[in-house]
Every structure is written in C-alpha cells, then in structure tokens.
Amino acid sequence: MKSKGEIWHLLRKDFLLEFRTGYAISGIFLYLFGTVYIVSRAFQQIKPESWNALFWIIILFASVNAVTKSFVQESNQRQLYFYSIANPIAIIISKIIYNILLLLALSFLTWGALSFMTIDPILKPDVFSLTLLLGSIGFSINFTFISAIAVKANNNATLMAILSFPLVIPVLLLLVKLTAISIGLVAQDITNDILLLLGIDLLLLAMTLILYPFLWRD
Amino acid sequence: MVKHWWKALGVLLVIYTLTVGMLIPLRPGITAVSPSSVRTGEQITIQVAGYNSNFKKAQDSIRAWLKLDNERAIAAQSISVKDDQSVSLIFDIPEYLPVDQRVQDMTLVIDNDADGASLLPSAVFVTQDSIDPEMGQQVWKNADISNLNDKKGITFPFRNILGETIRNTYFHVSLWLAMVSIFIISFANSINYLRDPLPIYDYKAKAYTRSGLLLGILGLLTGAIWAKNTWGQYWSWDVKQNMTAVSLLIYMAYFILRSSLTDSEQKARIAAVYNIFAFVALIPLIYVIPRLTDSLHPGAGGNITFGSQDLDNTMRMVFYPAIIGWFLISVWISKLQYRMDIIHARIWNLDDED
Numbered sequence: 001m002k003s004k005g006e007i008w009h010l011l012r013k014d015f016l017l018e019f020r021t022g023y024a025i026s027g028i029f030l031y032l033f034g035t036v037y038i039v040s041r042a043f044q045q046i047k048p049e050s051w052n053a054l055f056w057i058i059i060l061f062a063s064v065n066a067v068t069k070s071f072v073q074e075s076n077q078r079q080l081y082f083y084s085i086a087n088p089i090a091i092i093i094s095k096i097i098y099n100i101l102l103l104l105a106l107s108f109l110t111w112g113a114l115s116f117m118t119i120d121p122i123l124k125p126d127v128f129s130l131t132l133l134l135g136s137i138g139f140s141i142n143f144t145f146i147s148a149i150a151v152k153a154n155n156n157a158t159l160m161a162i163l164s165f166p167l168v169i170p171v172l173l174l175l176v177k178l179t180a181i182s183i184g185l186v187a188q189d190i191t192n193d194i195l196l197l198l199g200i201d202l203l204l205l206a207m208t209l210i211l212y213p214f215l216w217r218d
Numbered sequence: 219m220v221k222h223w224w225k226a227l228g229v230l231l232v233i234y235t236l237t238v239g240m241l242i243p244l245r246p247g248i249t250a251v252s253p254s255s256v257r258t259g260e261q262i263t264i265q266v267a268g269y270n271s272n273f274k275k276a277q278d279s280i281r282a283w284l285k286l287d288n289e290r291a292i293a294a295q296s297i298s299v300k301d302d303q304s305v306s307l308i309f310d311i312p313e314y315l316p317v318d319q320r321v322q323d324m325t326l327v328i329d330n331d332a333d334g335a336s337l338l339p340s341a342v343f344v345t346q347d348s349i350d351p352e353m354g355q356q357v358w359k360n361a362d363i364s365n366l367n368d369k370k371g372i373t374f375p376f377r378n379i380l381g382e383t384i385r386n387t388y389f390h391v392s393l394w395l396a397m398v399s400i401f402i403i404s405f406a407n408s409i410n411y412l413r414d415p416l417p418i419y420d421y422k423a424k425a426y427t428r429s430g431l432l433l434g435i436l437g438l439l440t441g442a443i444w445a446k447n448t449w450g451q452y453w454s455w456d457v458k459q460n461m462t463a464v465s466l467l468i469y470m471a472y473f474i475l476r477s478s479l480t481d482s483e484q485k486a487r488i489a490a491v492y493n494i495f496a497f498v499a500l501i502p503l504i505y506v507i508p509r510l511t512d513s514l515h516p517g518a519g520g521n522i523t524f525g526s527q528d529l530d531n532t533m534r535m536v537f538y539p540a541i542i543g544w545f546l547i548s549v550w551i552s553k554l555q556y557r558m559d560i561i562h563a564r565i566w567n568l569d570d571e572d
Contacts, residue, residue: 153478166467170502200502207498211491214412
C-alpha cells in the first residue's frame with residue numbers, strides 16, 4: 001500500500017531528524033528531570049494521592065511541550081513540500097505515531113524518575129502500564145491535532161494550552177482514576193474505564209483523520 | 219409578518235413560561251413533622267407542618283395514616299387542627315411491628331377534601347424495643363387507605379426539598395436542552411462550511427455558538443441558584459457541574475481561536491474544524507462520563523436529566539413550551555447576529571470597490 005510506505009518514510013524522517021539534532025528530545029527530558037527534581041525537593045514526603053496528581057500534572061505539561069515542539073521544527077516551505085508529495089492522512093498518522101512513542105517514553109521515564117527520587121506507590125504495574133499506553137495515545141491524538149491548529153495561528157503557545165486542556169480533561173480524569181486503581185486507593189473493576197478511554201481515543205482519532213485534510217491546505 | 223410568526227411564537231412561549239410557570243401554585247404538601255423518631259408501644263402526638271394546605275377549611279374531612287407499606291397502615295386516633303398550616307395527629311404505635319428490622323420508617327399520608335392527599339415518605343422512624351414480627355402481626359390494627367380525595371384545580375407537584383424551586387425546571391433544564399440544540403445547529407453549519415466554503419455558514423456557526431454559550435452560562439447560573447437552595451451550596455463539584463464548566467471553556471476557546479487568526483477565509487475554515495472537533499469531544503463529557511459517576515443530579519447512572527415520574531402532566535404543559543421558547547428566542551438572537559455580519563461584509567466590499 002502506498003500510504004503505508006508514506007507513513008513509514010515520514011516516521012523515519014522524524015526519527016532521523018531527532019537523532020541528528022536531538023534538540024526537541026533533550027529539551028523535553030531536561031524539562032522533565034528539572035520538574036521531577038523540583039517536585040521531589042519541594043514535597044519532602046509524598047502521599048500516594050499526591051503522587052497521582054503530581055505525576056499527571058508533570059506528564060500533562062511535558063506532553064504539551066513535547067507535541068508542540070514536534071510540529072514547529074519544520075518550516076512552512078518544508079511542510080508545503082511534504083504536502084505536495086504525501087497524503088495529508090499519512091502525514092498526520094505519522095505525526096501521531098511519532099508522538100505516541102515520544103509520550104510513551106516520556107511517561108515511563110517520569111514514572112522511573114519520580115519513583116527514584118520519591119516513592120513508587122504503584123501496586124499493579126500491569127494496569128498502570130496499560131493506563132500509560134492509553135494515556136499516551138489519547139494525549140498524542142489530541143495534542144497533535146490541536147498543535148496543527150495552533151501552528152496556523154503563528155504557533156501561539158497560550159493558544160495551544162487554551163484549546164487543548166479543556167478537550168483533554170475527559171481523558172485526564174479517566175487516567176487519574178485508573179492510576180488511583182493501580183495505586184490501590186480505589187478497588188474497582190477497570191474494564192469499563194479502559195473501554196471508555198479506548199472509545200474516547202478512537203473517537204478523537206476518527207475526528208482527526210476526517211478533519212485534518214481541511215486543516216493543512218494553506 | 220407571516221414570515222416572522224416563529225419570533226412571535228418564541229416571545230409568547232417565553233412569556234407563557236414566565237407567567238404560567240411562576241403563577242400556578244404548588245400542590246399542598248407536608249414540609250415537616252416532629253417528632254420524627256418514636257418508639258413502639260407509645261401514644262405519640264405528631265405535629266405536622268403543611269405547605270399551601272387548608273387544614274382549617276377542611277377540618278372535618280381530614281384523615282391521616284402512617285403507612286408501613288402498600289398494604290399496611292395505621293390510622294390516626296385523633297386529629298386537632300391549629301390553623302391552615304399545622305395540625306397535630308395522635309397515633310397509637312403498637313408494641314410490636316410486623317417487620318424484623320429494629321428501625322422502620324413509615325410514610326405519613328394526610329387526606330382532606332380541600333387539598334387532596336399529600337404524603338411525606340419516611341416521615342417517622344419507629345424504633346422497636348424488641349423485635350417479634352409474629353406478635354407484630356397479631357397486634358397490628360390495619361387501616362385501609364381508601365377514597366382519597368383529589369386536589370381540584372391546576373397545580374405543580376410538591377416535592378420535598380425542592381418545594382417552590384421545582385419551577386426552575388422551566389429555566390435550568392429547558393435552557394440546557396435549548397443550548398444542546400443550538401450547538402447542534404452550530405455544528406451542522408460548520409460541517410456545511412467545510413463541504414461548501416460560503417461565508418454565510420461561518421457567520422451562522424459563529425452566531426449560534428455565541429447564543430449557545432449564552433444559554434450555557436444562563437443554565438449554569440440558574441443551576442447554581444437551584445443547587446444553593448437544594449444541595450446547600452452554589453458549587454458542589456458535582457460531575458455534571460464540572461463537565462458543564464469544561465464544555466463552556468471549550469466553546470470560549472473557540473472565540474479565542476477565532477480572534478487569534480487574521481485571514482478571514484483561514485479563520486472560518488479553522489474555526490469550523492475546531493468547532494466540529496470540540497462538539498464531538500463534548501459527547502463523552504456531557505453524555506458518557508456523568509452516567510458512569512455518582513452525581514447529585516437526578517437520574518445519575520442512567521437517565522440524562524430525570525426520570526419519568528419527576529415530571530407530571532401539568533409540568534409538561536410548561537416544560538416543553540419552555541424549551542421551544544428558549545430555542546426560538548436564541549435562534550432569533552443568532553439570526554440578528556449573523557445578519558449583522560453579512561451587512562458588515564457587504565459594507566467592506568463596497569469600500570473595496572470605491
């Protein structure tokens with residue numbers, strides 16, 4: 001299939017660019033470790049409830065930064081070039097996959113760093129890993145799409161936050177709930193929440209795929 | 219004039235909602251009883267406070283019962299009326315109750331020919347000294363609740379806690395439903411814009427979103443007032459309150475997005491894309507998550523707004539016209555707004571030609 005090849009090439013291009021410059025990833029990781037360090041110094045002792053909240057606040061801001069960066073690194077002329085040779089759907093899918101991988105790495109690193117510097121309250125690592133996966137997918141789709149919008153408005157960072165935070169709240173609420181379950185704060189069956197999260201992810205993905213072709217034409 | 223019938227209809231329906239919704243009295247009800255907790259084997263005197271009731275006027279026809287369940291009830295021994303709003307009832311509570319719980323709640327039923335029947339569920343809690351359902355069966359003197367009177371005239375139902383605030387159904391609930399319909403129109407116009415990029419669709423989407431936002435803010439405010447009177451505070455961090463606040467934020471972001479774009483064609487297209495995305499992202503917010511979580515709102519974990527028994531036919535006579543009224547008024551407001559936009563665009567074009 002042609003678009004499969006396109007997605008693959010675009011992904012490879014994103015990774016190559018990243019490996020060559022290392023600008024975005026190193027910036028984000030520095031940001032991440034800085035935040036985790038400040039948080040663990042500021043909170044001398046962290047309760048599992050606060051750990052849950054802190055974890056997702058760190059992830060939320062790190063993700064917004066990460067995804068916004070991944071879109072600005074290309075100049076308008078280069079974007080025009082991509083659009084002329086590739087299918088818009090392939091472009092957005094490759095961006096989403098790239099961001100999912102980036103956010104997954106980010107989530108697991110935050111988990112590791114926060115556990116290393118404070119505590120590791122997670123009792124059910126399998127549930128938590130699944131939560132991180134679904135969370136990365138949801139965040140990635142949402143933020144990628146919104147950053148595609150924000151890029152048109154001169155990539156206004158405030159606009160990115162204003163547009164994406166309210167939209168990401170349903171996903172975030174479910175993630176916090178699932179994390180509470182995997183910490184053992186709440187004893188509950190997770191099937192419903194996982195399915196709901198998956199449903200929201202799919203809904204956002206479908207909307208992104210339908211709407212993106214209208215966005216890029218400029 | 220013929221073309222504008224719906225505007226007149228909208229105004230009429232809103233006036234109808236305001237007058238009829240506010241003026242029709244509530245059905246008589248019971249607001250409080252004291253004492254509300256008694257022991258078995260006592261003769262107790264219960265003071266009952268009525269609301270909108272005519273105990274004095276209907277003095278001779280008052281009957282009262284304490285109802286255990288649908289078959290079993292005990293009748294009041296004697297009834298003395300103080301005034302229209304208060305009456306004291308004397309009941310003989312038997313030594314034993316025919317139930318095997320220590321504490322049993324009973325429903326108070328009062329009936330007279332002026333007010334009809336009114337009841338207060340779980341009005342009295344009876345604590346049993348010793349539990350013996352069989353003895354309870356033997357000493358039980360059952361009284362039949364029959365030949366209940368009906369209240370004459372048009373009234374709204376009386377519900378405990380809600381009281382007069384039940385009228386807010388015509389504002390809070392119907393504003394909310396009108397808002398959803400207005401956002402659907404805005405959503406449809408955004409889709410139309412993407413299929414066929416005519417500026418008129420953009421003006422419409424913008425105008426309807428603005429009216430929808432207005433309805434949403436009004437719905438939130440009326441809801442907060444209602445919450446203050448029934449739940450005790452304006453904001454209780456109820457799941458629906460939170461989700462509403464979030465959805466209003468999403469639509470406010472729509473206007474911020476519009477104002478940050480300069481090229482009008484680009485603005486229209488991107489705003490349409492965001493509007494569609496936001497509307498679809500709202501579905502889990504307002505329809506899915508509240509159903510899965512506990513809520514103070516009626517109908518949590520199932521129905522969107524409330525159950526069928528919460529609305530009686532008199533209320534329906536105002537509730538449905540209220541929705542249509544708010545909807546038509548908002549359509550009118552939106553229409554004025556997008557016609558302004560059309561005129562603006564035309565003036566600018568004239569300037570260009572000069």
